Structures are given as structure tokens and as C-alpha cells.
Amino acid sequence: MSLFVASLGFGLVTASILAIAAVGFTLQFGVTNILNLAFGDVMTASSFIGYIATTNGVGIWGAVALCALFGAVFSTLLNRLLYTPFVRHGTKLFGMIVVTIATSLIIQNTIQAIWGPSFFSLKFSPGGSYHIGSMVFTSSQFGIMAIAVASMLGVYTLLRYTKLGKAMRATACDPALARSCGIATDRVVDVGWLVSGALCGIAGIALAMNVTSFTSTTGGTFLIAIVAAAVLGGVGQAYGAMLGALTIGLSSEVAAGVIAPSYKQVVAFVVLVVVLLIRPQGILSEVAEAKEVAA
Amino acid sequence: MPTSSAERPPQVLEVEQLVAGYGGAPIVHGVDVSVGAGEVATIIGPNGAGKSTLLKAITGRAEVLEGSVRLDGKDVTGRRGDQLARAGLGFVPQVNDVFGTLTVLENLEMGGYLLARKDVAPRVEEVLTAFPALCDMRTRRASKLSGGERKMLAIARVLMLRPNVIIFDEPTSNLAPVVARSVLEDQVRVLANSGSAVVLVEQRASEALTIGDWGYLLVAGRVSVSGPAAELLGRDDIGELFLGRETKPSPALNEISP
Numbered sequence: 001m002s003l004f005v006a007s008l009g010f011g012l013v014t015a016s017i018l019a020i021a022a023v024g025f026t027l028q029f030g031v032t033n034i035l036n037l038a039f040g041d042v043m044t045a046s047s048f049i050g051y052i053a054t055t056n057g058v059g060i061w062g063a064v065a066l067c068a069l070f071g072a073v074f075s076t077l078l079n080r081l082l083y084t085p086f087v088r089h090g091t092k093l094f095g096m097i098v099v100t101i102a103t104s105l106i107i108q109n110t111i112q113a114i115w116g117p118s119f120f121s122l123k124f125s126p127g128g129s130y131h132i133g134s135m136v137f138t139s140s141q142f143g144i145m146a147i148a149v150a151s152m153l154g155v156y157t158l159l160r161y162t163k164l165g166k167a168m169r170a171t172a173c174d175p176a177l178a179r180s181c182g183i184a185t186d187r188v189v190d191v192g193w194l195v196s197g198a199l200c201g202i203a204g205i206a207l208a209m210n211v212t213s214f215t216s217t218t219g220g221t222f223l224i225a226i227v228a229a230a231v232l233g234g235v236g237q238a239y240g241a242m243l244g245a246l247t248i249g250l251s252s253e254v255a256a257g258v259i260a261p262s263y264k265q266v267v268a269f270v271v272l273v274v275v276l277l278i279r280p281q282g283i284l285s286e287v288a289e290a291k292e293v294a295a
Numbered sequence: 296m297p298t299s300s301a302e303r304p305p306q307v308l309e310v311e312q313l314v315a316g317y318g319g320a321p322i323v324h325g326v327d328v329s330v331g332a333g334e335v336a337t338i339i340g341p342n343g344a345g346k347s348t349l350l351k352a353i354t355g356r357a358e359v360l361e362g363s364v365r366l367d368g369k370d371v372t373g374r375r376g377d378q379l380a381r382a383g384l385g386f387v388p389q390v391n392d393v394f395g396t397l398t399v400l401e402n403l404e405m406g407g408y409l410l411a412r413k414d415v416a417p418r419v420e421e422v423l424t425a426f427p428a429l430c431d432m433r434t435r436r437a438s439k440l441s442g443g444e445r446k447m448l449a450i451a452r453v454l455m456l457r458p459n460v461i462i463f464d465e466p467t468s469n470l471a472p473v474v475a476r477s478v479l480e481d482q483v484r485v486l487a488n489s490g491s492a493v494v495l496v497e498q499r500a501s502e503a504l505t506i507g508d509w510g511y512l513l514v515a516g517r518v519s520v521s522g523p524a525a526e527l528l529g530r531d532d533i534g535e536l537f538l539g540r541e542t543k544p545s546p547a548l549n550e551i552s553p
Contacts (some may be wrong), residue, residue: 163404164410166397170405173394176356180386182409182456279396 007257008046008250009135016148016251017206021222022241023155024199029235030172031192033093034083037100039200040223041107042078046071046204047214048111048249049091052122057281060140061126062116063145070092071201078103081107081168088269105190110218126235151199152242158195160236168192224265228272247271296437297508298523299335304331307492308353308384313362315352321360323349330492330509335484337501337507337524345516346496347389352466353494354386355379367459381409385458386549389465395438399429402437402448403432406455418455426451437498441515444472450482461486462494475499479506504528 046067053063086099111145127139137145158165170178171188174214178185207222208214229248233240255267297303306329316322323345331338338344351357353364361398364372366382374382394402403422407415423430426447426540432440437448446466453461463483467475479499484506487493497503504510507524512533527533 163408166401167408169397169401170394173396174391176376177388177391177394178405180354180380180388181405181452182377182380183405184377217527 003257005134006136007254009132009137010257011253012135012248013137013210014253015246016145016182017203017210018225018249019228019242019245020148020151020199020206021203021226022233022239022245023152024196025226026083026230026233026235026241027155027192027196027199027238029230030238031196032079032083032167032189034079034087034096035093035100035157035235036083037093037097037105037227038222039226040069040219040221041104041111042074042197042200043204043217043222043290044214044216045074045107046112046201046221047122047208047218048120049123050117050205050208052125060122061143061210062201063122064202065125067201068198069201071204072194075197075200076190079189079193107222108216115216117215118210119194119215121207121213122234124209126209140209144209147206151202155195155199157237161246162186164191225249225268228269232272232275247275249272269270296312298526303509304333307367308494309363309365310349310353310429311363312354312363313364314360315350315357315362316360317348317358319358319360322516323352325362326492326513326516326518327521328511328518330494330503332459332488332492333487334508334539335487335493335506336493336509336511337503337525338494338496338511338513339498339503340519342514344513346462346513348516349513350386350462350494350496356385378381380456380458383394383456383459385456385461387446387449387453387461387463387466389468393437393440393445393452394507396436398434398436399440399448400433402452403455406452409456422451422454425454442470446470446474446478447482450478454486458491459490462496464496465488465498466495467497467499476502479503501528 021039021043025036025196028034028036028039049070050063050067053066054060058066082103083096083099086096091099108245124140128273130137130139130142159169167178167183167188170181170183171185171192175185178188197237204219207218207248225248229244231242231244233242247272251271252264252268256264259267301525307329308330310326310328313322313326313328314324321431327343328336328338328349333500338346338349348357352359355373355378359373362372366379366384371379371381371382371384376386381431397405400419403419404415405419410418410544415438422501428444429451432444437445440448446551450466455464466478466483470478479497483493484494487508495503495507504524510520510522510524510527512527520530520533
């Protein structure tokens with residue numbers, strides 16, 4: 001029982017990182033209709049920015065802010081300079097997936113060319129350990145969970161209660177109709193990339209904080225879990241991604257703790273398949289449905 | 296209703312010699328269409344005549360190759376949808392006419408996106424008084440509305456900005472006959488009576504001409520006939536071809552056949 005509870009603790013931290021990343025990933029698809037498979041590699045790039053910052057004396061929370069800024073700017077530029085020209089030339093969803101895979105490989109190999117295939121660790125102190133029952137958390141893990149909760153509340157408030165957030169949801173639903181309401185959709189899409197990019201940057205450094213070491217492929221590997229969480233929640237649906245992240249994060253860590261670490265991914269994806277068998281459109285799926293209607 | 300072009304009110308929307316299509320290939324060839332304040336200009340025609348392409352070209356969704364679109368005297372040819380909304384043009388598409396993932400209230404708020412923050416809520420209440428059926432559905436997701444309710448919401452959303460010109464693309468498609476009649480008579484016609492200029496593209500040609508002031512028959516991307524709506528409604532050739540009436544063939548029939 002204590003092993004199960006302890007695993008829940010690990011699961012909460014993993015789910016927190018996954019939630020930040022999955023919401024960012026699904027927001028990009030929701031607002032722009034681009035399934036950005038380079039997301040994991042932008043996370044890796046952020047981890048390296050965090051590494052540079054922390055090895056040069058920047059505090060860990062300052063590095064988190066720097067990574068958020070890097071992710072936001074890098075993702076927005078990626079969209080403006082690379083993805084948007086393809087979209088304007090009429091490249092469709094599947095063509096864009098190939099473009100994002102190519103981008104992923106370019107980023108990953110560039111990082112490897114610069115840093116090599118070595119393992120890296122952030123230079124920071126994870127702080128003291130705290131026990132809650134059988135669960136053990138470090139200060140930095142509490143920080144990660146706090147950032148995740150704050151990010152989720154921020155995204156929820158943005159999408160639910162602000163004019164800009166509603167315009168983002170309207171643009172995600174039907175860009176042409178949004179334009180006919182007077183919404184400058186290009187600007188809204190830019191904001192979408194800024195917000196999702198910031199989440200990507202935060203997730204990148206949070207992932208690096210939670211593992212003993214990372215490489216040029218760490219983010220790319222984590223992408224599988226991000227996509228799973230997003231699909232589970234209903235692609236394009238931010239609230240769904242939060243639920244998906246919680247489901248995948250908790251189930252994988254509990255499986256690792258209770259059964260064996262090698263079952264971590266197996267159980268997570270069995271959960272994904274079972275949920276999708278019962279509810280093929282994902283847990284919350286309005287955006288996906290609307291996109292199917294619009295297409 | 297005007298009986299000649301001289302009796303028509305000053306034209307708010309003027310489309311002149313418009314050539315439009317997709318990928319450089321024209322579908323609409325040199326079309327002239329206009330509408331004045333308080334008027335319903337009805338555009339009818341067979342499937343594939345270019346009606347939807349014409350509307351898409353006017354509303355910035357299709358490529359304009361030649362010609363011009365003027366709104367209140369200003370050239371708005373090829374402008375984007377958001378620029379046209381700012382210029383006073385409202386558009387109710389045939390399908391995907393509401394934001395399905397947003398609630399009724401949020402749809403109206405998006406309709407009033409260009410209004411000052413303090414003016415949105417009062418305007419929502421004002422618009423809802425014209426659509427009392429929507430009052431109890433404010434928090435309902437638009438995707439859960441019936442076809443008639445959805446169309447009502449689409450019209451209410453467009454009215455949020457008080458546009459000078461409202462364009463309807465087949466507003467009665469997929470609606471039951473009784474609901475369709477209500478949309479045309481109680482909403483489209485009433486809007487024109489309140490001073491808006493309305494362009495109406497409709498497959499229910501007879502009903503659309505009945506509530507219209509001026510009619511255009513579009514065939515193979517060209518305006519084949521235009522005139523007072525009542526006159527088009529009374530023509531035997533048009534009646535037989537497009538309004539479902541059975542009459543003996545007339546020479547004019549050949550003139551308008553594609």
C-alpha cells in the first residue's frame with residue numbers, strides 16, 4: 001500500500017509536467033490546426049537554455065522564467081517563419097505533420113551537433129525532502145506542482161473569462177467565422193503560440209529538473225506521453241489535456257512503482273487505448289468535433 | 296417595393312463587374328449586384344451558378360480577379376473578413392454559422408468583439424429582446440441548439456455590431472418549411488424593414504423573391520436577369536425553371552438557359 005501511495009506522489013509530479021506540456025501542445029493544435037511534433041524538441045532546447053542559465057549562476061526560478069520566455073519567442077518565430085509560409089502555400093494537416101517532423105529532426109540534430117550525445121544536469125539544489133504519508137517530495141517538486149497548478153488556472157481563466165481567450169476559442173473553432181466577427185485572427189494565433197510556447201519552455205525545464213540527467217532526445221521521447229495525454233483529453237481541448245495528463249501521469253508512475261518500471265509506458269498506453277475504445281473522440285472533444293464539421 | 300431601378304434607394308453595397316474564383320480560375324464573370332438601405336436584394340439561380348462564390352468574393356473568402364466591391368462608397372475589394380466587419384458588413388454563412396464550442400452568450404460576445412467592453416453586455420440584452428427564445432439558453436453550447444435556434448443565434452450574433460449590410464447565404468437550408476418561412480419573413484424581411492441593407496442568396500427562390508425588393512438571377516456565373524423581385528416572381532420562364540411552376544415554354548427560357 002505504501003508503495004502505491006509513494007508512486008502516486010511520483011505520478012503527481014509527472015502528471016504536473018505532462019499537464020503543462022499537454023495543454024501547450026493541444027493549445028497549439030486548437031488555435032492553429034497544426035499538430036506540432038517538434039514540441040518535444042523545443043522542450044529539449046528549453047532544457048539546454050535552463051542548463052546554460054543555471055551553470056552561469058542564474059537561480060532555478062529565474063531559469064524557469066527565462067525558459068518560458070525562450071519557449072514563447074522560439075515557438076512564435078517557428079510558426080511565423082516556418083509553419084505559416086507552408087500553410088499559406090496550401091499545405092494541409094498531414095503535410096504539416098511531415099513539416100513538423102522535419103523541424104523536430106532539425107532541432108534535435110542541431111542540439112546534438114552543439115552539445116554532443118552527452119548527459120546533462122541542471123545545476124541547482126532540489127531543496128529539502130518533505131513527507132506526506134508515504135509520499136516524498138522535494139522543494140523543487142513542490143515548485144513544479146505549484147507552477148503546473150498556476151499554469152492550468154491561468155490557462156483556464158484566459159480561455160474561460162477573458163475576451164482574448166474567448167477569441168482564441170472562437171478562432172480555434174472557425175477562423176473564417178471569427179474574422180467575420182472582426183477578430184484579427186493572425187494576432188490571436190500569435191498569442192496562442194506565445195502562450196503555448198511559454199508552457200513548452202516551462203515544461204522543458206521542469207522535465208530537466210525532475211530527471212537526474214537529460215540529453216538531446218529527452219523532450220522528443222516525452223512527446224509520446226504528451227500526445228497520449230492530448231489525445232486522451234480530446235485533441236485541441238485544453239481542459240481535456242489536463243485530465244489526460246493526470247490519467248497518463250498517475251497510471252504510468254503507479255505501474256512503475258507497483259508492478260515494475262518497465263511497465264510504466266505499457267500501462268499508460270493500455271489506459272489510453274481502453275479510454276479511446278469507450279470514448280473515441282477523447283474525454284472532452286468539442287474542438288475536435290467542431291474541426292471535423294468545419295473540414 | 297421599387298418597380299424600376301430609378302425607384303431604388305441609394306445603394307449601400309455596390310458590386311461592379313466582379314470576376315472571382317479560386318486559384319486564378321474565374322467562376323463568377325463580370326457580375327453587377329447592389330443593395331440599398333431597407334432593401335432585400337435576392338439572388339437566385341441553379342446549383343453551380345456561382346452564388347456562394349459571389350458571396351465569398353464579397354466577404355473576402357474567395358479571390359477577386361477583376362471588378363470592385365464598394366461599401367458606403369468606399370472600396371473594400373478583397374478586404375479580409377475582420378476589415379469588412381469593421382467597415383459595417385455582416386455575414387451569415389450557410390453552414391458553420393455559429394461557434395459550436397462556445398455558449399450562446401459567448402457567441403454573442405464574439406459577435407460584439409469590436410464593441411467597447413462596457414457596451415457588450417447592454418448590446419447582448421438589446422439583441423436578446425429581439426430573440427426571446429435565446430434568452431433561456433445563454434449558457435447552452437451552440438452545438439446543442441436545433442437548426443432554427445442555431446440560425447437565430449447566427450443572425451443575433453451578426454446584429455451585435457449593427458452592420459449596415461447583412462449578407463445571408465441560404466439561411467433556410469436544412470430547416471423545416473415552417474421554420475424556413477419564419478426565418479425569411481420574421482427575421483430577414485424585418486431586418487430590412489428596420490433599415491438594414493440585406494443581400495439574400497436562397498434556394499427557396501419563390502419565398503425569397505416574395506420577401507425581396509430586387510431580384511437577380513445568376514446563371515453560369517453571370518447575372519442573367521435582374522429587376523423588381525415581384526416582376527421576376529411573375530415571369531413564366533423563371534417560374535418554370537427555378538420556382539417549380541409548370542407553364543408553357545417561352546422564348547425567354549432560351550435566353551437564360553446556361
